[in-house]
Amino acid sequence: MASNVWLVVGLGNPGDRYRATRHNIGHMVVDELARRQGESFRRHPRANSSVVEGWLAPGGPKVMLAKSNGYMNTSGGPVSQLAQYYSVPNERIIVVHDELDLPFDTIKLKRGGGHGGHNGLRDISSAIERDYLRVRVGIGRPPGRQDAADYVLRPFDSTQRDTLGVLIQDAADAVELIVERGLLDAQQVVHAKAQ
DSSP: OOSSEEEEEEOOOOSTTTTTBGGGHHHHHHHHHHHHHTOOOEEOSSSSEEEEEEESSTTSOEEEEEEESSOGGGOHHHHHHHHHHTTOOGGGEEEEEEETTSOTTOEEEEESOOOTTOHHHHHHHHHSOSOOEEEEEEOOOOSTTOOHHHHHTSBOOHHHHHHHHHHHHHHHHHHHHHHHHOHHHHHHHHHHHHO
């Protein structure tokens, strides 16, 4: 595999039951990136994942888009297997995930950090070192006394659905910025928008 290869993993749960839920925003973002490349996901031969192998632009870096075929809390194994298969170091692994601690429609980029109770991140961090890159897509906190685990497994509400398409586009743009310009430049662009 060439030296400039990136692995972009969108976190989520498989199946129609979870497709439109807040926890699946990572899947939605990598679906958008695949759409931009004009490609469809295919089952990977050695990892329990579906992947798209493509490029952001002709002559640019190769980008492997991935979604685990298993549940969120077992994301670590597939990410580790794909990173080994494609020889991708942690500094070129981007994990796209939902973030309760950010307001809806907010995107933040970071390297490493704790899992904050997110079971997908917890499992990935137990399988590989924590210094991978993260695109944190804000879904906000549950209203009132609603349980967080219940909240993330529910669809976006009608008000949120009005702007969800733009949020997915913005998160996909953030992934492309990281690949094209690096984390620090991407943070300056994306975080400036959030203010």
